[in-house]
Amino acid sequence: xxxxxxxxxxxxxxxxxxxxxxxxxxxxxxxxxxxxxxxxxxxxxxxxxxxxxxxxxxxxxxxxxxxxxxxxxxxxxxxxxxxxxxxxxxxxxxxxxxxxxxxxxxxxxxxxxxxxxxxxxxxxxxxxxxxxxxxxxxxxxxxxxxxxxxxxxxxxxxxxxxxxxxxxxxxxxxxxxxxxxxxxxxxxxxxxxxxxxxxxxxxxxxxxxxxxxxxxxxxxxxxxxxxxxxxxxxxxxxxxxxxxxxxxxxxxxxxxxxxxxxxxxxxxxxxxxxxxxxxxxxxxxxxxxxxxxxxxxxxxxxxxxxxxxxxxxxxxxxxxxxxxxxxxxxxxxxxxxxxxxxxxxxxxxxxxxxxxxxxxxxxxxxxxxxxxxxxxxxxxxxxxxxxxxxxxxxxxxx
Amino acid sequence: xxxxxxxxxxxxxxxxxxxxxxxxxxxxxxxxxxxxxxxxxxxxxxxxxxxxxxxxxxxxxxxxxxxxxxxxxxxxxxxxxxxxxxxxxxxxxxxxxxxxxxxxxxxxxxxxxxxxxxxxxxxxxxxxxxxxxxxxxxxxxxxxxxxxxxxxxxxxxxxxxxxxxxxxxxxxxxxxxxxxxxxxxxxxxxxxxxxxxxxxxxxxxxxxxxxxxxxxxxxxxxxxxxxxxxxxxxxxxxxxxxxxxxxxxxxxxxxxxxxxxxxxxxxxxxxxxxxxxxxxxxxxxxxxxxxxxxxxxxxxxxxxxxxxxxxxx
Numbered sequence: 001x002x003x004x005x006x007x008x009x010x011x012x013x014x015x016x017x018x019x020x021x022x023x024x025x026x027x028x029x030x031x032x033x034x035x036x037x038x039x040x041x042x043x044x045x046x047x048x049x050x051x052x053x054x055x056x057x058x059x060x061x062x063x064x065x066x067x068x069x070x071x072x073x074x075x076x077x078x079x080x081x082x083x084x085x086x087x088x089x090x091x092x093x094x095x096x097x098x099x100x101x102x103x104x105x106x107x108x109x110x111x112x113x114x115x116x117x118x119x120x121x122x123x124x125x126x127x128x129x130x131x132x133x134x135x136x137x138x139x140x141x142x143x144x145x146x147x148x149x150x151x152x153x154x155x156x157x158x159x160x161x162x163x164x165x166x167x168x169x170x171x172x173x174x175x176x177x178x179x180x181x182x183x184x185x186x187x188x189x190x191x192x193x194x195x196x197x198x199x200x201x202x203x204x205x206x207x208x209x210x211x212x213x214x215x216x217x218x219x220x221x222x223x224x225x226x227x228x229x230x231x232x233x234x235x236x237x238x239x240x241x242x243x244x245x246x247x248x249x250x251x252x253x254x255x256x257x258x259x260x261x262x263x264x265x266x267x268x269x270x271x272x273x274x275x276x277x278x279x280x281x282x283x284x285x286x287x288x289x290x291x292x293x294x295x296x297x298x299x300x301x302x303x304x305x306x307x308x309x310x311x312x313x314x315x316x317x318x319x320x321x322x323x324x325x326x327x328x329x330x331x332x333x334x335x336x337x338x339x340x341x342x343x344x345x346x347x348x349x350x351x352x353x354x355x356x357x358x359x360x361x362x363x364x365x366x367x368x369x370x371x372x373x374x375x376x377x378x379x380x381x382x383x384x385x386x387x388x389x390x391x392x393x394x395x396x397x398x
Numbered sequence: 399x400x401x402x403x404x405x406x407x408x409x410x411x412x413x414x415x416x417x418x419x420x421x422x423x424x425x426x427x428x429x430x431x432x433x434x435x436x437x438x439x440x441x442x443x444x445x446x447x448x449x450x451x452x453x454x455x456x457x458x459x460x461x462x463x464x465x466x467x468x469x470x471x472x473x474x475x476x477x478x479x480x481x482x483x484x485x486x487x488x489x490x491x492x493x494x495x496x497x498x499x500x501x502x503x504x505x506x507x508x509x510x511x512x513x514x515x516x517x518x519x520x521x522x523x524x525x526x527x528x529x530x531x532x533x534x535x536x537x538x539x540x541x542x543x544x545x546x547x548x549x550x551x552x553x554x555x556x557x558x559x560x561x562x563x564x565x566x567x568x569x570x571x572x573x574x575x576x577x578x579x580x581x582x583x584x585x586x587x588x589x590x591x592x593x594x595x596x597x598x599x600x601x602x603x604x605x606x607x608x609x610x611x612x613x614x615x616x617x618x619x620x621x622x623x624x625x626x627x628x629x630x631x632x633x634x635x636x637x638x639x640x641x642x643x644x645x646x647x648x649x650x651x652x653x654x655x656x657x658x659x660x661x662x663x664x665x666x667x668x669x670x671x672x673x674x675x676x677x678x679x680x681x682x683x684x685x686x687x688x689x690x691x692x693x694x695x696x697x698x699x700x701x702x703x704x705x706x707x708x709x710x711x
Contacts, residue, residue, distance in 0.1 A: 012532050012613075020611040031536075034681060123611045125602055125678025131442040197603065198677045347536065348680040351611040 084301030161287025220308020427634030485517030497658030526617025537616025552594030
């Protein structure tokens with residue numbers, strides 16, 4: 001409610017600090033009793049200025065910077081960046097490196113989806129499922145640690161290839177972990193599609209029709225749960241996805257149950273892809289040389305992150321420092337669907353519906369300059385900006 | 399004459415303040431809270447707290463500064479937790495706790511006991527409504543809504559055994575139920591009583607009033623320090639007393655401390671199992687559950703009892 005309403009509204013602030021949110025963002029929920037009447041979102045609490053920061057770092061340094069946009073899908077960010085830069089440089093990376101990139105990307109998808117399953121179950125108050133799915137996720141974390149030495153920012157990519165090879169022992173470990181997880185995932189699929197009490201919280205909640213999903217510009221599993229045929233792995237195959245096609249999992253119900261179904265069924269798809277690629281892992285080098293200065297030009301690199309389409313715009317001026325890099329993360333595309341769909345639902349459904357798009361807030365916080373015809377831009381020094389902040393909050397509290 | 403009076407008074411005081419009421423009850427409440435948490439943790443594949451964790455939590459909370467927020471009635475804010483704890487401790491007087499005959503008793507004390515157990519929820523609701531915090535207000539509304547939903551079926555479920563025993567006095571009812579497993583003859587009443595206790599104590603899946611992912615800590619959001627510690631103690635005691643009441647009425651009585659321990663722990667296991675297995679219900683679903691199924695089940699139970707008694711006569 002931007003204006004002072006005629007009728008007083010009762011607002012509940014979800015965030016910036018709230019147990020339902022794992023990262024700081026602000027959702028101001030107006031309620032009438034338990035029914036949500038209006039939602040105001042304020043993003044930007046986790047803005048870190050990474051896009052600006054890479055403009056003063058070399059291409060190689062930027063890779064490590066961009067990897068840290070997201071803690072959950074760090075690999076896919078680096079991969080999108082590498083694919084784009086390699087395209088600009090006109091470098092073809094060895095097939096083994098491409099395959100390993102995709103294997104790690106799919107392992108990352110598994111880890112992200114299992115994490116989401118746990119978080120969503122926790123939002124619904126189903127902590128047992130939360131604990132179990134996170135226990136099983138540890139297998140994947142162990143795999144990533146075994147492959148790269150790190151659990152979170154595994155940093156598998158380098159410009160021109162990958163850093164880590166998959167040897168025989170690691171291959172066995174991956175196969176074992178995946179056959180274990182396949183069985184567990186079957187169980188979870190049964191839980192979320194058959195448990196009557198859990199279905200009470202998911203079936204028919206937050207229904208997004210196909211046309212709504214298209215108008216609101218949703219991506220990834222959120223869109224696929226509304227029967228939108230959208231997956232970059234299939235629509236514009238990159239790396240080795242043309243040789244190992246992924247199958248798109250669709251559901252036409254569009255509610256929370258459909259999102260559970262789509263994400264968990266996608267896990268089987270990832271298991272299958274990893275197994276297939278491991279079967280026919282090509283031999284060869286892990287990386288190829290890439291020039292320090294990248295040819296001038298601009299390119300767009302799109303990949304399918306666990307949450308949906310990840311879009312990179314990369315512009316080079318021919319030096320060893322990028323001119324401009326823009327990353328559009330899937331959460332920002334899906335955010336509007338939450339705001340739109342929350343109205344009319346119960347307060348108790350808010351955390352579940354928020355979690356339903358698998359939000360990653362620190363990924364989506366960008367600075368945008370809105371120039372409403374005033375054509376007035378100001379550059380502030382750090383000192384001036386600090387003083388501005390102090391004055392702003394003084395004015396507000398007065 | 400004078401010495402016996404003093405002795406009586408002393409014995410009463412000991413019964414009220416040290417054993418079996420008062421201090422002993424508080425510690426049993428903490429012990430049961432630990433068992434609850436540990437069992438749940440093991441079911442959820444976690445390690446769970448060490449045995450003294452609830453006690454340590456309580457001591458820490460009691461030692462902390464209590465922050466009284468602006469714009470609340472300070473006396474209510476401080477007084478309500480005390481009233482809540484006092485209420486449940488008073489309820490213990492009429493209970494066969496721990497497997498001993500009740501300390502006090504009078505005709506109709508069952509109703510008083512059930513009311514005293516509800517006092518925790520009422521105080522919780524008032525405490526939430528007393529503050530201006532928005533989470534507290536929603537939590538308080540939900541707590542009181544839930545109270546109105548489960549209270550009638552819960553009371554009716556406890557009156558089933560009272561009806562067949564022909565008395566509303568707890569000591570007489572437990573005399574009747576001793577050795578008689580009313581669980582077999584009144585299964586619906588038992589189910590409603592157990593789920594009623596879950597709702598009363600706001601244990602998941604009926605924990606909508608304090609759903610942390612929606613409204614932080616519900617009515618207790620503004621409480622820290624002593625007030626929170628007293629509410630937690632009150633809930634622990636209410637858990638023990640509720641288990642005692644159901645075990646005594648439905649599970650063939652708690653004539654000795656050993657039987658008390660065994661039967662209440664089995665009941666606790668059932669409750670923890672329900673906690674681990676189910677998803678939290680929304681408040682509208684909770685209310686629907688009680689008025690659509692809970693009340694109906696109890697009424698069917700009552701009809702059965704009345705018809706059965708008619709046949710017997």
